[in-house]
Amino acid sequence: xxxxxxxxxxxxxxxxxxxxxxxxxxxxxxxxxxxxxxxxxxxxxxxxxxxxxxxxxxxxxxxxxxxxxxxxxxxxxxxxxxxxxxxxxxxxxxxxxxxxxxxxxxxxxxxxxxxxxxxxxxxxxxxxxxxxxxxxxxxxxxxxxxxxxxxxxxxxxxxxxxxxxxxxxxxxxxxxxxxxxxxxxxxxxxxxxxxxxxxxxxxxxxxxxxxxxxxxxxxxxxxxxxxxxxxxxxxxxxxxxxxxxxxxxxxxxxxxxxxxxxxxxxxxxxxxxxxxxxxxxxxxxxxxxxxxxxxxxxxxxxxxxxxxxxxxxxxxxxxxxxxxxxxxxxxxxxxxxxxxxxxxxxxxxxxxxxxxxxxxxxxxxxxxxxxxxxxxxxxxxxxxxxxxxxxxxxxxxxxxxxxxxxxxxxxxxxxxxxxxxxxxxxxxxxxxxxx
Amino acid sequence: xxxxxxxxxxxxxxxxxxxxxxxxxxxxxxxxxxxxxxxxxxxxxxxxxxxxxxxxxxxxxxxxxxxxxxxxxxxxxxxxxxxxxxxxxxxxxxxxxxxxxxxxxxxxxxxxxxxxxxxxxxxxxxxxxxxxxxxxxxxxxxxxxxxxxxxxxxxxxxxxxxxxxxxxxxxxxxxxxxxxxxxxxxxxxxxxxxxxxxxxxxxxxxxxxxxxxxxxxxxxxxxxxxxxxxxxxxxxxxxxxxxxxxxxxxxxxxxxxxxxxxxxxxxxxxxxxxxxxxxxxxxxxxxxxxxxxxxxxxxxxxxxxxxxxxxxxxxxxxxxxxxxxxxxxxxxxxxxxxxxxxxxxxxxxxxxxxxxxxxxxxxxxxxxxxxxxxxxxxxxxxxxxxxxxxxxxxxxxxxxxxxxxxxxxxxxxxxxxxxxxxxxxxxxxxxxxxx
Numbered sequence: 117x118x119x120x121x122x123x124x125x126x127x128x129x130x131x132x133x134x135x136x137x138x139x140x141x142x143x144x145x146x147x148x149x150x151x152x153x154x155x156x157x158x159x160x161x162x163x164x165x166x167x168x169x170x171x172x173x174x175x176x177x178x179x180x181x182x183x184x185x186x187x188x189x190x191x192x193x194x195x196x197x198x199x200x201x202x203x204x205x206x207x208x209x210x211x212x213x214x215x216x217x218x219x220x221x222x223x224x225x226x227x228x229x230x231x232x233x234x235x236x237x238x239x240x241x242x243x244x245x246x247x248x249x250x251x252x253x254x255x256x257x258x259x260x261x262x263x264x265x266x267x268x269x270x271x272x273x274x275x276x277x278x279x280x281x282x283x284x285x286x287x288x289x290x291x292x293x294x295x296x297x298x299x300x301x302x303x304x305x306x307x308x309x310x311x312x313x314x315x316x317x318x319x320x321x322x323x324x325x326x327x328x329x330x331x332x333x334x335x336x337x338x339x340x341x342x343x344x345x346x347x348x349x350x351x352x353x354x355x356x357x358x359x360x361x362x363x364x365x366x367x368x369x370x371x372x373x374x375x376x377x378x379x380x381x382x383x384x385x386x387x388x389x390x391x392x393x394x395x396x397x398x399x400x401x402x403x404x405x406x407x408x409x410x411x412x413x414x415x416x417x418x419x420x421x422x423x424x425x426x427x428x429x430x431x432x433x434x435x436x437x438x439x440x441x442x443x444x445x446x447x448x449x450x451x452x453x454x455x456x457x458x459x460x461x462x463x464x465x466x467x468x469x470x471x472x473x474x475x476x477x478x479x480x481x482x483x484x485x486x487x488x489x490x491x492x493x494x495x496x497x498x499x500x501x502x503x504x505x506x507x508x509x510x511x512x513x514x515x516x517x518x519x520x521x522x523x524x525x526x527x528x529x530x531x532x533x534x535x536x537x538x539x540x541x542x543x544x545x546x547x548x549x550x551x
Numbered sequence: 552x553x554x555x556x557x558x559x560x561x562x563x564x565x566x567x568x569x570x571x572x573x574x575x576x577x578x579x580x581x582x583x584x585x586x587x588x589x590x591x592x593x594x595x596x597x598x599x600x601x602x603x604x605x606x607x608x609x610x611x612x613x614x615x616x617x618x619x620x621x622x623x624x625x626x627x628x629x630x631x632x633x634x635x636x637x638x639x640x641x642x643x644x645x646x647x648x649x650x651x652x653x654x655x656x657x658x659x660x661x662x663x664x665x666x667x668x669x670x671x672x673x674x675x676x677x678x679x680x681x682x683x684x685x686x687x688x689x690x691x692x693x694x695x696x697x698x699x700x701x702x703x704x705x706x707x708x709x710x711x712x713x714x715x716x717x718x719x720x721x722x723x724x725x726x727x728x729x730x731x732x733x734x735x736x737x738x739x740x741x742x743x744x745x746x747x748x749x750x751x752x753x754x755x756x757x758x759x760x761x762x763x764x765x766x767x768x769x770x771x772x773x774x775x776x777x778x779x780x781x782x783x784x785x786x787x788x789x790x791x792x793x794x795x796x797x798x799x800x801x802x803x804x805x806x807x808x809x810x811x812x813x814x815x816x817x818x819x820x821x822x823x824x825x826x827x828x829x830x831x832x833x834x835x836x837x838x839x840x841x842x843x844x845x846x847x848x849x850x851x852x853x854x855x856x857x858x859x860x861x862x863x864x865x866x867x868x869x870x871x872x873x874x875x876x877x878x879x880x881x882x883x884x885x886x887x888x889x890x891x892x893x894x895x896x897x898x899x900x901x902x903x904x905x906x907x908x909x910x911x912x913x914x915x916x917x918x919x920x921x922x923x924x925x926x927x928x929x930x931x932x933x934x935x936x937x938x939x940x941x942x943x944x945x946x947x948x949x950x951x952x953x954x955x956x957x958x959x960x961x962x963x964x965x966x967x968x969x970x971x972x973x974x975x976x977x978x979x980x981x982x983x984x985x986x
Contacts, residue, residue: 276750285811286721290903300777302900315711342735376720377812383902414985465737467818468725550849
């Protein structure tokens, strides 16, 4: 492979170093059709325009498939499979490498550079996939434990099934939005006095609006209905990873979720970062998951002992007064189950997958409050407010609060593999009138 | 409107009388592109071919939109809205009426009849919609009560939230299949001894494979994320209704479902009937739901007192020995919540909908065992086998069992509004080997 130093100016500390090459869907004010791009430094490389201008002249493998770069989603590109994603990424790394074997493609062609390299600040990044189905897991064991303590006490914090299978539920695909989309505080039924004998709900804006710091993984493979994806094939069916904020209405959830699980508490919005970091780019950052002290069934056993990713995650809150506070720093190793295990479990019954399906990890929390990935943990379900910069207090989110999640692999400022940002700001609830 | 007697031969007792005109997606051996059709008697009227041959010459409203009939799903037609569905249905009724005002269109054109009227037995009916999201509710109160009695006893059979909101969960859209698709018995984790102190699951084919007799409603409207569909507008966002069998793995469910609800127990297959009966066709069969003795919140209050449908439902089991037994006859009025209420509740948080989204009613059961819509109720969770014709016993489904659900409105054999059949046969579980 060519070196990872570039002839192109990539700012030090950029999430989108030459070691990364994440994929996304972009449009601009003057070219409004959404299409495929990769992020590199402060720019997006428009792959539709790049392909149309012979950019892939050095990569015959992709030439029959170049129409995928004109699609408004990554589904068709993803469906080409991991070996193709791999060669396309490596080829683009080669094109940008200082010692590029293809100087004519872009390095010495400043006209084409102007045409295909678009400043990220002038680009609109869209939802990267048309998501067929979205599933959210609960694989962050510290989060599961912390919530269990809040609701059931430390003796029964984890349910009996927790270490045997990746617990999950089907989410609402239509509610997944790209970073930057405002999130409206939902209205719904909440129980103001949960300990009352007679349980009568009130209609109200959510009073316990929360975040969930998660990773999302996009699937690139598919399986026939009735035929599982075995654990040893699971990884080749994973395209890449994004940051995710699974906004949650804790009070709506508490009332609605028995016996069929969270529903309206979760379907008003889930934000993801817009640049999908390929599984290949994350390979050097594989790490051990949390230890499962229970022997799992054979269909969930992985050969490798490094199955999750060493990603430093950070959550910032910016309030409408303008102050910004980092409320959480936690590593993504804090998962009991890996994405391959989630996919193997999800399909063990024969559930069919398609490219573009999305798996959420569940909230990622560490062992101390500075590492908790949700307000319900940070404030002990509202009992203990946290103090922000400037002195404001929070138990849950207030209107106007903006949450930014960041994630990055590595420490070499010239070779970071980062996810950019996953941002959402809370808008006030609608005032609804009834006849 | 023209009379509902037809110049065309529609067999007495057909589900697809002139009063019905259900929509579906078909292909044939010689014309393999899936496209839109309606069912009429023993035939499908191929609307793509009908439109291409000037069949809609008497209906200017639809002419700018005729491309929707060449689509491989009903999504585009549905998105045109209820007023358009209504005029298209009425126009087709007019074309087939004995006293048709458009005799030249089809009645006197035997060449076109041969081209566009295809015997149903030569037609393959496909999934009618590309389903974006699928939600399954739990609105059959008798079923909810019966299951509650099995698991918690009669005192706490219904959860405190049950009469306040339509309880539901997000299902797996990719697992919805058209009538006739075989269903493979899933493998998964089950707890052989649930009362043991130490809970250790076994990997096994499901031993408690069940049906759920349901209705499904397809949505034709959409809402912006964050903006609810009010109850008084919910009905105009509903396209039509199908029969549904939400196959369920009760033993997998019992182990996995705490605390996030049913997951793998439900995502291996859900069968729907292929001809969608328009909401307009069901209008004359509106009926009162089960009584809710609780005052519901204003956002769920309907003006009409007739909000569900009077549909006679029947479930037959055919075993591999060839015997067929009707195990359930129940009316679809046995719901506590209507589809408009489900949609109003589902969107009250701002959850966005698209045409083609599917709502399941939940299992429909009556008050006696001959009216139960699942085996878990019929056999009291396996305790009391039921006896089939010929003496075979069943607690849950065995391999080779074929389930057929039928549903019909009305008793006039020349004017039935029926749903056809919703059929699925159980194939043996895969034998999986692990390294």
